[in-house]
Amino acid sequence: MRHEFLLALEQNKCTGKTYGWLPRHMAVYEGGNIAGVLPLYEKDNSYGEFVFDSSWADAYHRHGIPYYPKWVVAAPYTPATGPRILVDPDRDWQEVSTCLVENVLSTRKTSEPSSIHFLFTTEKESALLEQHGFLRRTGCQFHWHNHEYRDFQDFLATFTAKKRKNVKQERGYASQTGVEIDIIRGENATDEQLQYAHHFYRKTFDEKWGTATLSPGFFMQIAETMGEQLLLIMARRNGQYVAGAIFFLGDDTLYGRHWGCIETHSHLYFELCFYQGIDYCIRHKLKRFEPGAQGEHKISRGFLPTPTWSVHWIRHPEFRQAIKHFLQHETEGMTHYLAEKHSHSPYKLQTPREPVRE
Numbered sequence: 001m002r003h004e005f006l007l008a009l010e011q012n013k014c015t016g017k018t019y020g021w022l023p024r025h026m027a028v029y030e031g032g033n034i035a036g037v038l039p040l041y042e043k044d045n046s047y048g049e050f051v052f053d054s055s056w057a058d059a060y061h062r063h064g065i066p067y068y069p070k071w072v073v074a075a076p077y078t079p080a081t082g083p084r085i086l087v088d089p090d091r092d093w094q095e096v097s098t099c100l101v102e103n104v105l106s107t108r109k110t111s112e113p114s115s116i117h118f119l120f121t122t123e124k125e126s127a128l129l130e131q132h133g134f135l136r137r138t139g140c141q142f143h144w145h146n147h148e149y150r151d152f153q154d155f156l157a158t159f160t161a162k163k164r165k166n167v168k169q170e171r172g173y174a175s176q177t178g179v180e181i182d183i184i185r186g187e188n189a190t191d192e193q194l195q196y197a198h199h200f201y202r203k204t205f206d207e208k209w210g211t212a213t214l215s216p217g218f219f220m221q222i223a224e225t226m227g228e229q230l231l232l233i234m235a236r237r238n239g240q241y242v243a244g245a246i247f248f249l250g251d252d253t254l255y256g257r258h259w260g261c262i263e264t265h266s267h268l269y270f271e272l273c274f275y276q277g278i279d280y281c282i283r284h285k286l287k288r289f290e291p292g293a294q295g296e297h298k299i300s301r302g303f304l305p306t307p308t309w310s311v312h313w314i315r316h317p318e319f320r321q322a323i324k325h326f327l328q329h330e331t332e333g334m335t336h337y338l339a340e341k342h343s344h345s346p347y348k349l350q351t352p353r354e355p356v357r358e
Helices: 003-011 054-062 093-111 123-131 152-156 161-175 191-207 216-225 268-284 296-301 317-342
Strands: 021-023 026-030 033-038 040-043 070-073 115-119 135-145 180-185 230-237 240-249 253-261 288-290 304-314
Touching (some): 026 093, 093 123, 152 268, 161 268, 191 216, 191 253, 304 317
Parallel strands (some): 070 115, 253 288
Antiparallel strands (some): 026 033, 040 070, 115 304, 230 240
16 A cells, blocks of 8 residues: 555556556545545456456346446555555544545546445444445455464474474475575565566466566566565575565565466475465564465465455445345355364464454
């Protein structure tokens, strides 16, 4: 949600007409100064959102009703929970947030989006938006929590014997590949390292699915403007980088985002994307590690199921009712899913759940 991040996306054409993220940001002012902002985008697709509504769009299409354009309040291409209603800390949050929400609902009367979607909201925001007629949707990610571990071995000691053995084997296989690991803050990254990071990122998209929307210029710009929050974990073999993972640093949280490689080495993915990240969090006393969307394979490596939220305003009255009923059933199913996946925890004792984030 930093201005530097959103600006780099726009200036390097990672958002805009090409990819269907048209900036329509909304701000409210008090005394000539900005009191609050909504990072708002007009969308003609659902790409890069990670809250999947393709079935809703298909249903609209089958009934001859346009689903696009729609409005989205989100961090593009970033499935991470955080504030979406940005308020000056010296202002009254409730007052400014209500003003922004009422304005976006008022503006839609003239612009006529089919729907408005706030993605990966906090509990506080979700509750406020529900009061204004938005429908809440519950999702699931897998997060790691730091319970003041002294080091990686201290963390691993909380696992059952079988799960602990599996992790040790995976780390052992990775160490036998002959690669060396570099941990690089964006502010210290060379142009060559940033180019490698982008190449790995793009290669994964080219080989698997989707579109690599982030350009080399984007990575160069954020390394310069917010380099203290960009983290690269790269693997070298014989002096050449062969794999890398891209992370972002929050105040107390590490966010894993992208991975790629040009050589295949046993379990190197788990080492770079998960274990090195956990190590980093322990050393730097970060509270959480959110490694991105989906991935039940993360559970056995210490990441527990965690609910996420999005909230949705639907213009069409009949579709609103249909989606409301759908979400009620989906939420029931998600509640059972979260409980069932939590039962597969690798920990000897159930670790305390993290409090709901405001």
